[in-house]
Amino acid sequence: xxxxxLVVLLFLAAANGANDVSKGVATLAGAGVxxxxxxxxxxxxxxxxxxxxxxxxxxxxxxxxxxxIVSGAPTAAFALAVLLGTSSWVALATVARLPVSTTQAxxxxxxxxxxxxxxxxxxxxxxxxxxxxxxxxxxxVAYGISVTLVMAVQVGRRLRRTPQTELATVGVAPTGTGAxxxxxxxxxxxxxxxxxxxxxxRDLAVTFLHWASSGATGCARGLNDTPKIAAIGGFALxxxxxxxxxxxxxxxxxxxxxxxxxxxxxxxxxxxVVRMSHTEGFTANATTACLVGAGAFxxxxxxxxxxxxxxxxxxxxxxxxxxxGRTLRDFAIAWTAxxxxxxxxxxxVFAAAG
Numbered sequence: 001x002x003x004x005x006l007v008v009l010l011f012l013a014a015a016n017g018a019n020d021v022s023k024g025v026a027t028l029a030g031a032g033v034x035x036x037x038x039x040x041x042x043x044x045x046x047x048x049x050x051x052x053x054x055x056x057x058x059x060x061x062x063x064x065x066x067x068x069i070v071s072g073a074p075t076a077a078f079a080l081a082v083l084l085g086t087s088s089w090v091a092l093a094t095v096a097r098l099p100v101s102t103t104q105a106x107x108x109x110x111x112x113x114x115x116x117x118x119x120x121x122x123x124x125x126x127x128x129x130x131x132x133x134x135x136x137x138x139x140x141v142a143y144g145i146s147v148t149l150v151m152a153v154q155v156g157r158r159l160r161r162t163p164q165t166e167l168a169t170v171g172v173a174p175t176g177t178g179a180x181x182x183x184x185x186x187x188x189x190x191x192x193x194x195x196x197x198x199x200x201x202r203d204l205a206v207t208f209l210h211w212a213s214s215g216a217t218g219c220a221r222g223l224n225d226t227p228k229i230a231a232i233g234g235f236a237l238x239x240x241x242x243x244x245x246x247x248x249x250x251x252x253x254x255x256x257x258x259x260x261x262x263x264x265x266x267x268x269x270x271x272x273v274v275r276m277s278h279t280e281g282f283t284a285n286a287t288t289a290c291l292v293g294a295g296a297f298x299x300x301x302x303x304x305x306x307x308x309x310x311x312x313x314x315x316x317x318x319x320x321x322x323x324x325g326r327t328l329r330d331f332a333i334a335w336t337a338x339x340x341x342x343x344x345x346x347x348x349v350f351a352a353a354g
Contacts, residue, residue, distance in 0.1 A: 001076045002240045006250075008080060009233040012087035013251045016102045016225055017258030019094045021047060022266035023288065023308035024217030027281030027315075030270025033210055036263050044259035046215040050222025051252030055245055058227030060299035062244075066231040068130060069107060070114035072121045077353040078113050079235035085109035085346025086232070089338060094261075097268045098334045101303035106228055107131050108339025109346035116350045134300040139310040142287050146314025149283040154317060203278070210282040216289035221304045223296035226251050272327045273312050280315035287311040306335065 024046065025039035033039075054061075086105040093100040107127065114122040230248045237247050270276075276284065288308045295302035309331060316322045 001080065002236060005076060005080050005083065005233060005236045008083040008087060009229070009237070009247075010250065010254045012083050012090065012102075012232075013229055013254035014258030014261075015087050015090040015094060016229060017044070017047065017255040018261040019090055019099060019265055020102060020221055020225065020304055021218070021259035021262035022099060022269050023304045024214050024221060024285065025262075026266045026269035026308075027276055027284050027312065028210060028214050028270075029266060031210070031276045031278045031281035033207065033278060033281070036266055036270075039214070040260060040262055040266065042211070042214065043218045043262065044256045046218030047222040047259050048252055048256035050219035050224075051226040051255055052222075052249070053219070054223045054226040054252075054296070055248045058223055058248075058296060061224070061296065061301065062227035062231040062234075064126075064130060064231075064299055064301065065106065065110070065228045066234060068126045069110045069123060070117065070121050071123055072118060074113075074117070074235045076236035076239075078117060078350055079232060080353060081113045081116075081346045081350035082106065082109040082232050082235075084349050085112060085342040085344075088345055089342040093334060093338075094265060096334075097264045098330065099265050099269055099305045099309065100334050100338050101135070101305045102225055103131075103135065103228060103301050103303045104335065104338040105342040106232065107301075108341070108343035110232075111339070112343025112345070112347035113350040116347050131301055134295065135303050135306060138291055138295070138300075138302045139306045142291055142307045142310035143314040145291070146284055146287045146311040147318055149287065150280055150315055150317040153279055153283065206278055206282055210278060210285065213282055213285035213289055217285050217292065217304075217308070220289050220293035220296060222252065222255065224292050224302060224304060226255065228301065229255075268327070269308065269312065272324055273309065274316045274322050274324065276312070276315055280317070284308070284311040284315040287314070 021040060021043040025036075025043035028034050028039040028042070029036040086102065086109045089105050090100060090102055111122055111127065226248055230244070230251045233247050233251070234242075234244060238244065288304065288311045291307050291311075292302050292304050294300070309328075313323055313328070
């Protein structure tokens, strides 16, 4: 049983990596900053950093998922059921290129197996207040912050724009007629006389910030997800002699390895929700990193999937016509089905194994 649980734990962590790495790097590839493979490597590396940091920082999150949803003393069979319920759904969604929430799947599996263990063991108040409410609010907050940031950037650009810089961009002399005017030294004016170095420097700065915000999102995701997965494995592995640190390291490495297979879901988020510009991708990532990172520190189990999607939709700056309604519909269906399907699988497995 211990070996089976360890194998399924590794599978779940890898499936989580393949599905969730896209949340931090999809904007890089979607905005044309870099290729998907390069973005995935960056996401895998930063996820590993965040996952290892969670060994010290994510203890409160781990406690919530090990004790705050189902009370009592879960057995090894219970742990196996929760792991199978969660991993089966996350793996299926990854094959289908759908970004789903591992958090939702874990909670659904815990509740499903908990109802079989003992209906009274499910702490519904904790589920609603500490899990469901943060998950729902995070989507709305992510959208609001992202919209605000994008609109602020747009206003700033309009304020900085002058007739001379606009004409210089297209190489036209600023006379109103398009005719060349003499330079102070008497020579004919060329486009170089109107070159504006500011935009190039700003573009370089945005590139740096986009990469940094993508890395921060990967780190925050590792911080947020590792304690949840490790807590489920701990139900059976801690009594078997594994330390909490060893379990977390195992999850961290498997999650980073699985991230290398996250291109399929990354393409869905990067291309099918909305076509993003460089700046819009940066604002979406910055929003995701801040919210998910805050959730990790405050032990609020936010879904990187839902926060990232809300931020990407918000990056359209309120221009809803740019958003793919069909893609968001598919996401909503998958998110609704996640806790239900994972919970049903976990309940069936636990009933059979228990």
